[in-house]
Amino acid sequence: MxxxxxxxxxxxxxxxxxxxxxxxxxxxxxxxxxxxxxxxxxxxxxxxxxxxxxxxxxxxxxxxxxxxxxxxxxxxxxxxxxxxxxxxxxxxxxxxxxxxxxxxxxxxxxxxxxxxxxxxxxxxxxxxxxxxxxxxxxxxxxxxxxxxxxxxxxxxxxxxPLALSVMDVCGAPALTSRVVAGLDAPVVAVLGAAGKSGSLSLAAARRAGAARTIGLVPTEEEERRLAATGLADRVVRADARDPVAVATALGEPADVTVVCVDVPGCEHGAILATAPGGTVVFFSMATSFPAAALGAEGLAADVTMLVGNGYVPGHAELALDLIRGEPGVRALFTAREGRSSAE
Structure with missing residues (x-):
């Protein structure tokens, strides 16, 4: 070597x-x-x-x-x-x-x-x-x-700055697209759906053939902002660190759950919200993989758990195409940039 x-x-x-x-x-x-x-x-x-x-x-x-x-x-x-x-x-x-x-x-x-x-x-x-x-x-x-x-x-x-923000998370929509495209019209839930990787993953899931998309956010402001984009068929609000609150807010178990939350402690909520035989994709660097593995075992959850490693062939091109072609995604990125510069 x-x-x-x-x-x-x-x-x-x-x-x-x-x-x-x-x-x-x-x-x-x-x-x-x-x-x-x-x-x-x-x-x-x-x-x-x-x-x-x-x-x-x-x-x-x-x-x-x-x-x-x-x-x-x-x-x-x-x-x-x-x-x-x-x-x-x-x-x-x-x-x-x-x-x-x-x-x-x-x-x-x-x-x-x-x-x-x-x-x-x-x-x-x-x-x-x-x-x-x-x-x-x-x-x-x-x-x-x-x-x-x-x-x-x-x-x-x-x-x-916009291109850098998109490329920073381009692995998330690419892997989401790959997972969703391999299934028959799945229900897809995205935790942290109003953020950079979350909004791109919602758009990628819909393009790849998701039957329904659900976006979970923590605050009323993010709920309003995400709902206005039309990226999700349903927008729900819950603390992603509260497993019962997540499962209750989603209502129906998802076939694919994508975790894009940048705080620790969201593993069990994602697992509990995923249907038997479903897939959980962890993209957050705040994820504890021992907590995910042991949590799934403790819940007797028959789910496949994937680690988003940030690289899928063609990932940058796919993400840039989404930011160009999906006004809702671009609106969320632009709003995020505006809030950061104003802080």
């Missing part, structure tokens, strides 16, 4: 693990023949990571910024030690090695479609332009992509 293809040579400690599991990576800007160096323009923290940081620091933007900078400086990557998650980035290709298989060339503006938890990263501006109030971080620095990394050239017809 070619260890440089998966970035093993960039692991500083502990020895023998792959970059995602490493405590510290080497972000040396000098590239190997199969690597790519990217000039970083913007980081996008995943929702679970940003929520954890926001909660831990009581919403103090300066403290949030300081901790993100410390993580990157100490670990050579953005890898939240509490949530285990990171995010992704946008940047411009600086240099490509002659043996890189990624098909990128200098000057390409790209989004990385692999996690920041395994991407060697260094920033050189102290995150001075970030106010700490949103998941997107304008910054400068560099990142390294390996031969087995994934990246996509940004579309010219969408604003960069």
């Amino acid at each position: 070619d260890v440089t293809a998966v970035g093993l040579h960039r692991v500083l400690e502990p020895a023998g693990v792959l970059p995602q599991a490493a405590r510290r990576l080497d972000p040396d800007p000098r590239i190997r023949p199969d690597e790519v160096r990217v000039r970083v323009e913007r980081l996008n923290l995943d929702a679970a990571s940003y929520r954890q940081l926001h909660t831990a620091h009581g919403g103090d933007p300066g403290a949030i910024r300081d901790e993100v900078l410390a993580i990157i400086s100490e670990r050579g990557k953005m890898h939240n030690p509490v949530t285990g998650s990171g995010g992704m980035l946008v940047g411009v290709v600086d240099e490509t090695g002659p043996r890189s298989p990624l098909g990128l060339k200098p000057g390409d503006r790209i989004a990385t479609l692999v996690s920041l938890t395994l991407t060697p990263l260094a920033v050189d501006d102290g995150l001075a332009r970030w106010d700490g109030r949103s998941e997107q971080i304008p910054t400068s620095g560099h990142a390294i992509l390996f031969a087995r990394s994934i990246a996509a050239v940004l579309p010219a017809d969408l604003p960069v």
Whole structure:
């Protein structure tokens, strides 16, 4: 096996693990023949990571910024030690090695479609332009992509922040589409349906042949906002951490339940709300997989549980097509961006 293809040579400690599991990576800007160096323009923290940081620091933007900078400086990557998650980035290709298989060339503006938890990263501006109030971080620095990394050239017809938000969660609608298309007109429930991955998953489920879609949200405001888009046949409200409330709100068990909630403790509600023989797809990085497995066992729930790993062939193209072709999805993304900038 070619260890440089998966970035093993960039692991500083502990020895023998792959970059995602490493405590510290080497972000040396000098590239190997199969690597790519990217000039970083913007980081996008995943929702679970940003929520954890926001909660831990009581919403103090300066403290949030300081901790993100410390993580990157100490670990050579953005890898939240509490949530285990990171995010992704946008940047411009600086240099490509002659043996890189990624098909990128200098000057390409790209989004990385692999996690920041395994991407060697260094920033050189102290995150001075970030106010700490949103998941997107304008910054400068560099990142390294390996031969087995994934990246996509940004579309010219969408604003960069919007394209980055879509690509950050593009694995969710792609896997949802694959699961739904393999079934005969299933009922699909999405927990966290008004968020980025949730709204895209609703739209993907409908396109893939869902008989009915149900969107579950936690607040009256999100219920109103999602209902206005028409993305779900039914919109219901419940705390996704309350299993009985989730099952009661849905009313009917779903054939497919997609979990897109960025807080811990939603595993049992999703399992309880899924019909025998059904499928639960976990996309949130806040998911506890021991809780999911043991919870299903304790409920004698005959359900298949899938971990959304963020990659399905064609996932970026599918998600971008949804944001272009589904006004309801775009409306939710635009509203989210507006709320973040106003906070």
